[in-house]
Amino acid sequence: MLLVFIKYKSVPSIESFSYDTSDSDQRLKSVSVDSATGKIPLPEAELVVSAGRGLKGPENWGMIEELADLLGAATACSKPVSDIGWRSHSEHVGQTGIAINPQLYIAVGISGAIQHLAGVNASKNIVVINTDPEAPFFKAADYGIVGDAFEVVPKLIEAIKIHKSNN
Numbered sequence: 805m806l807l808v809f810i811k812y813k814s815v816p817s818i819e820s821f822s823y824d825t826s827d828s829d830q831r832l833k834s835v836s837v838d839s840a841t842g843k844i845p846l847p848e849a850e851l852v853v854s855a856g857r858g859l860k861g862p863e864n865w866g867m868i869e870e871l872a873d874l875l876g877a878a879t880a881c882s883k884p885v886s887d888i889g890w891r892s893h894s895e896h897v898g899q900t901g902i903a904i905n906p907q908l909y910i911a912v913g914i915s916g917a918i919q920h921l922a923g924v925n926a927s928k929n930i931v932v933i934n935t936d937p938e939a940p941f942f943k944a945a946d947y948g949i950v951g952d953a954f955e956v957v958p959k960l961i962e963a964i965k966i967h968k969s970n971n
């Protein structure tokens with residue numbers, strides 16, 4: 805089971821990160837991988853990395869893909885992101901999109917509108933990364949970072965890579 809511990813701070817910083825594969829209580833679930841894309845289908849993903857309009861443009865999804873690949877996670881997005889064609893509609897989660905219930909949902913640059921939360925609030929752990937401390941998503945978050953995605957996500961990627969190389 806993957807555990808992410810990020811302390812809620814006013815400046816972006818990763819306080820600690822743990823990837824515990826020895827937990828005897830962990831629940832293992834096999835998931836299929838789409839043979840065409842090599843990706844885990846969103847509805848059955850245990851880990852999901854999702855991003856919204858805070859990412860500014862489709863050219864910035866590389867870091868979201870990289871984080872998801874490192875974690876073995878599926879990618880998702882908010883409705884406006886798919887409406888404007890930054891990402892496929894197959895990634896749109898929420899009231900009018902796919903409803904998901906992963907063990908971990910990481911939301912990057914997503915405000916947390918009620919219609920978005922309707923599709924993701926069954927997630928066991930929600931981690932929110934947003935520049936706005938008043939973003940509604942923080943009220944639904946288990947862990948939050950008030951910070952710029954373009955600083956926080958690369959730090960998270962770096963921390964995971966270091967952890968993986970040491971284990």
Ligand SMILES: Cc1cc2nc3c(=O)[nH]c(=O)nc-3n(C[C@H](O)[C@H](O)[C@H](O)COP(=O)(O)OP(=O)(O)OC[C@H]3O[C@@H](n4cnc5c(N)ncnc54)[C@H](O)[C@@H]3O)c2cc1C
Nearest residue numbers: 856857858882883898899900913914915919920935936953
């Ligand atoms: C009938 C109806 C159904 C809908 N169904 C859905 C649905 O199914 N799913 C859905 O998602 N929405 C749905 N919506 C739309 C919903 O109301 C919101 O408009 C939408 O979820 C907002 O998307 P967003 O959070 O990506 O964008 P925004 O509301 O624009 O929020 C962007 C967020 O990014 C943050 N940000 C900006 N820059 C950065 C940065 N550099 N780093 C980190 N954070 C940053 C901002 O502080 C902000 O909180 C529906 C709306 C209606 C009316």
